Amino acid sequence: MDGGQMSANTATGKQATMLRRLRWGRRADSWFHFGTQMLAIMVLIVLGAIIAVLFKGAWPAFSKFGIHFFASSAWNPVTENFGAASSILGTIVTSVIALLIAVPISFGVAVFVTEIAPRWLRRPIGIAVELLAGIPSIIYGIWGLFIFAPWFSTHVQPALSDSLGRIPVVGVLFHGPPIGLGWGVAGFILAIMVIPFIAAVMRDVFEVVPQSLRESAYAMGSTRWEVVRKVVLPFTRIGVVGGIMLGLGRALGETMAVTFVVGNAHDIHSSLFMPGNTIASTIANEFTEASDPMHLSTLIALGLILFAITFIVLTFAKLLLLRMERASGERL
Amino acid sequence: MVANMRYLKRRAFNQLALVFAVLLTGIALLFLGWILFVLADKGVRYLNLDVFVKSTPGAGIQGGGLANALVGSLLITLLGIGIGAPTGVLAATWLAEFGARSRLAAVVRFVNDILLSAPSIVIGVFVYGIMVLPMGHFSGWAGGVALAIIALPVIVRTTDNMLQLVPSQLREAALALGAPRWKVTLAIVYRSSLSGIITGVLLAIARIIGEAAPLLFTTLGNQFFSTNMSRPIAALPQVLFNFALGPYSNWHRLAWAGAFISTVFVLFLMILARVFVGRKH
Numbered sequence: 001m002d003g004g005q006m007s008a009n010t011a012t013g014k015q016a017t018m019l020r021r022l023r024w025g026r027r028a029d030s031w032f033h034f035g036t037q038m039l040a041i042m043v044l045i046v047l048g049a050i051i052a053v054l055f056k057g058a059w060p061a062f063s064k065f066g067i068h069f070f071a072s073s074a075w076n077p078v079t080e081n082f083g084a085a086s087s088i089l090g091t092i093v094t095s096v097i098a099l100l101i102a103v104p105i106s107f108g109v110a111v112f113v114t115e116i117a118p119r120w121l122r123r124p125i126g127i128a129v130e131l132l133a134g135i136p137s138i139i140y141g142i143w144g145l146f147i148f149a150p151w152f153s154t155h156v157q158p159a160l161s162d163s164l165g166r167i168p169v170v171g172v173l174f175h176g177p178p179i180g181l182g183w184g185v186a187g188f189i190l191a192i193m194v195i196p197f198i199a200a201v202m203r204d205v206f207e208v209v210p211q212s213l214r215e216s217a218y219a220m221g222s223t224r225w226e227v228v229r230k231v232v233l234p235f236t237r238i239g240v241v242g243g244i245m246l247g248l249g250r251a252l253g254e255t256m257a258v259t260f261v262v263g264n265a266h267d268i269h270s271s272l273f274m275p276g277n278t279i280a281s282t283i284a285n286e287f288t289e290a291s292d293p294m295h296l297s298t299l300i301a302l303g304l305i306l307f308a309i310t311f312i313v314l315t316f317a318k319l320l321l322l323r324m325e326r327a328s329g330e331r332l
Numbered sequence: 333m334v335a336n337m338r339y340l341k342r343r344a345f346n347q348l349a350l351v352f353a354v355l356l357t358g359i360a361l362l363f364l365g366w367i368l369f370v371l372a373d374k375g376v377r378y379l380n381l382d383v384f385v386k387s388t389p390g391a392g393i394q395g396g397g398l399a400n401a402l403v404g405s406l407l408i409t410l411l412g413i414g415i416g417a418p419t420g421v422l423a424a425t426w427l428a429e430f431g432a433r434s435r436l437a438a439v440v441r442f443v444n445d446i447l448l449s450a451p452s453i454v455i456g457v458f459v460y461g462i463m464v465l466p467m468g469h470f471s472g473w474a475g476g477v478a479l480a481i482i483a484l485p486v487i488v489r490t491t492d493n494m495l496q497l498v499p500s501q502l503r504e505a506a507l508a509l510g511a512p513r514w515k516v517t518l519a520i521v522y523r524s525s526l527s528g529i530i531t532g533v534l535l536a537i538a539r540i541i542g543e544a545a546p547l548l549f550t551t552l553g554n555q556f557f558s559t560n561m562s563r564p565i566a567a568l569p570q571v572l573f574n575f576a577l578g579p580y581s582n583w584h585r586l587a588w589a590g591a592f593i594s595t596v597f598v599l600f601l602m603i604l605a606r607v608f609v610g611r612k613h
Contacts, residue, residue, distance in 0.1 A: 025512030032514035036426035039419055040440050043488065046481060047443050050454065053461040108356025116350055125357065127606065132364045134602045136542020138569045139591050142576045143367050146584075192363045199360070223346035246449065253451025255545040256573065280453050280545070287457070287549045303457040307450065314446045 054307060057300035064294065069301065075266035077290075082298040084305060086268045090183055090278040091306065094258060095251040097187025097272070102195045102251075103244055109195070110202035111228055126203065133196035141260030144189045149261050152188065153180030157273060176273030181263035184272035189257050194247040201243025201321070205236040208328040239324035245317030253310050255280035279306040368595075375592020378585040383593075387557045388571055394582055398590050400557040401571040407559060408472055408551060408567055409541050412479025416540075417533050419480075420487030427488070428495035429517055441492070448485040455481050456546030464550060472561035475551035482543060483536040490535060494528030495521060531605045538601040542594050544569030568594055 062069065065082065072083025109129060113122050157178050165174040176182070209232050217231045233240070263275020264285055277285075279302045290296040382397045389396025423440075431437025455478050463474040498521050506516045522529065544567075547553075552564040553574060559565075572590045575583035 022510075025515070029513045032517070033426070033430050036422045037430065039423040040426040040431060040437070042419065043423055043440050043444050043447065043484070046484070047447060049462070050450075050458045053458050054454070057457070057461055105356045105360050108353040109360050111353040112357040116353055125361070127603075128361055128364055131599055131602060132360065134538055134598050135367060135595055136544070136569060136598060138542060138544040138572050139367070139371070139595050142572065142587055142591050143370055145576060147366075147370050192360075195360050223342055225346040225349035226342070228349075249449045253449075253453065255451065255453040256569075259573075260576070280451060283453055283457065284545060284548060287460075288552065300457055300461070303454050307454045310449070310451055311446060314449050318442060318445055 050307065051304075054300055054304040057297060058304045059297070060294060061297040061301040065298075073266060073268050077292060077295050080292065080294045082295070084279070084298075084302055086266050087277055087279045087282045087302055088305065089268060090262065090276045091252055091280070091309070093183050093272075093276075094187040094190055094262070094278055095248055097184065098190035098194055098251040099244065099248055101188060101191035102198055102247060105191070106195050106198035106202055106243075106247070109199040110206055113199075113203050114206040115224055115228055115232070129196050129199055132192070133200075137193065137254060137256040140189055140193055140257035144185065144257055145260040148189060149180035149185050152185050153178040153273075157184075172270045173272050176269070176271035179263075179273070179275070181261055181275050182269075182271070182273045183262065183276045186258045186262040186276075186278070187272075189261060190251045190254055193254060193257060194251050197250050198243050198247035201246055202236075202240055205239030205243065205324055205328075206232055208239075208324075209235050236324070238320050238327070242317045242320030242324060245313055245320065249310050249314040249317060252313065253280060253306060255284050259284045279303075371588075371592050371595050374588035375596075378589040379592060380589075383586065383589045388555055388566060388575075388586070389582060390555055391578075392580065396582065396586065398568065398571060398586055398593075400554065401566040401568045401590065402593075403557070403559065404472065404551070404554070404566040405541060405568040407561065408475040408479055408547075408565065409537060411473070411476025411561070412483050412540050413533065413537055415477065415480035416483030416536060417487055420484045420532075420536075421491050421529060423484075424488045424491035424495060425517060425521075427492045429513070429521065444485045444488050447481075448489060451545075452482055452543055453545040456549055459546065460549045470550060470552035470564040472551055472563070472565035475547050475565065475567060476561070478546040478550045479540040479543060482546065483540050486536040486539055487532045490532030491525075491529050494525040494532065497528070498524050527608045531608045534601050534605040534608070538598045538605070541601075542569055542598055544573050548573070 061082065065072070069082070069084050070088065071085055072081075073085040074081045074083045075086070076082070109125075113125055117125060157174075157176075157180070160174045161176075165171045213231055213235065214227055217227045222230070258278050259281040262277055262281050264277050264281060265275040266277060266282075267275070269276065283299050283302055283306075286295070287299050290299055382395060383399075384397060384402065385399055386395065386397030387400040388398060427437050427440060431440065459474050459478040459481070463477060464470055467474070502520055502524060503516050506520045507513070511519070547567050547570045551567050551570060553570050554564045554566045568590055572587050572594070575587040575590070578584075
């Protein structure tokens with residue numbers, strides 16, 4: 001009788017501890033859930049804070065110069081007359097040059113890795129191209145300034161002026177002294193830097209093409225190129241454009257490499273081989289030296305413009321890649 | 333006859349396209365080879381003990397090394413990863429374990445991917461606005477925070493992907509035994525995706541250790557040896573920037589040596605990260 005009482009007591013005791021632990025576990029769980037959720041939301045807060053801080057800093061410049069800020073290429077810290085036109089144009093021109101060079105090369109790499117290379121060669125080449133993405137941007141800058149720009153101005157640029165420079169109208173783009181600094185060289189180095197990003201996305205989207213589709217095309221007697229052109233590309237079109245946009249987003253915001261080779265002059269020339277600047281290079285060069293509040297505000301305004309442009313491009317890229325993901329059911 | 337001609341034309345075109353693809357791949361690899369060759373050549377030539385033990389030389393002073401920049405880089409990178417890694421891993425934990433396919437999780441992933449490619453110089457301007465201006469001076473802390481903001485999206489992205497690879501049966505088995513969610517996450521999910529999480533952290537270190545743009549107006553740089561994080565501090569990428577653009581030949585030599593050191597370190601981290609992932613899959 002007594003023994004029965006005892007065991008019942010310990011049983012309720014055990015149950016109580018278990019219940020307590022269960023309750024504690026639940027409470028800890030809700031804290032865990034809440035805490036991690038807050039940190040996830042912090043990602044959103046960071047973005048919001050970046051926009052808010054840039055906007056606040058840029059406001060004096062925007063309210064002073066208004067819409068003319070975008071149209072004027074004036075840049076005079078003494079008279080406090082600033083315009084963003086040369087920087088914005090430089091950012092766009094260098095990025096477009098980069099894409100013109102990088103897209104075909106990336107496409108070649110992606111086709112080679114997914115369709116041509118033997119299986120054992122695919123991984124090494126994929127890794128090698130990824131290493132290209134890993135090299136810090138400052139290294140591209142140093143290499144560009146000391147090695148690539150001199151080589152480009154003595155070997156490539158004369159050839160370009162002699163051939164493309166003779167074409168009427170467009171030719172003027174390729175005139176200019178062989179100093180090796182300018183939008184052209186900056187665009188070329190940007191191209192090398194964004195190849196890995198574009199190539200990686202292209203490779204990933206090419207790989208989600210169902211093998212059965214490829215095999216059907218081969219069974220119909222298609223050549224490899226025809227499979228790429230008529231099966232793989234149509235299937236992955238959205239993803240390919242998304243990858244190009246991603247590369248564009250990278251090129252627009254690239255700072256260090258460009259600052260080294262762009263020449264850093266607030267001028268707009270008809271030639272690609274004259275010194276110019278980009279938004280990022282202007283900020284990098286002048287931010288610490290901007291003692292005057294209006295100069296600083298102008299540079300922050302440039303930062304906001306750059307952020308807005310890349311934000312739009314990257315959003316576009318992401319939306320396209322999401323559509324591709326939904327179509328193929330794989331996260332890219 | 334006509335059919336045969338068309339067949340030959342298709343075949344020739346195919347060959348041409350394939351040759352082009354191989355050629356273009358060759359061009360991409362050529363640039364990698366060129367850069368690595370130049371770095372190795374100059375790096376080996378200019379690397380010596382002084383680089384590691386002496387501090388950066390002032391204008392016109394001969395000799396010198398990069399010791400202060402190497403130590404400064406180490407400090408701010410540690411700070412950046414010290415803030416970025418726990419924050420990123422926990423944020424990704426919510427995404428993978430709780431958020432899953434909810435609308436909020438989709439928005440966070442979207443914004444995170446945008447931050448992943450956001451221009452790093454803008455991050456520098458942002459940190460200048462929230463830290464350097466209010467504090468009144470440049471500091472190592474500000475540089476570390478800038479690097480943390482750059483590391484965060486890298487870690488969130490990789491950790492989220494890795495946690496999603498953990499089979500849900502593992503979680504369900506642990507939950508069925510009565511384990512609370514936090515314990516399941518710590519003891520089961522993290523443990524089985526540990527190599528993936530480490531990979532993400534390694535890639536984040538590789539990304540931030542070479543970042544120069546956000547440091548120019550956060551850490552500013554310091555000619556002298558300093559470990560005081562609340563003062564301007566030297567960092568390797570920022571020293572490379574100043575020295576490569578400077579007029580002195582010993583600065584250029586040090587810039588090459590530093591470029592070699594940072595590239596070797598970054599590539600080593602990337603290959604290490606590959607090894608961790610490779611072991612898993």
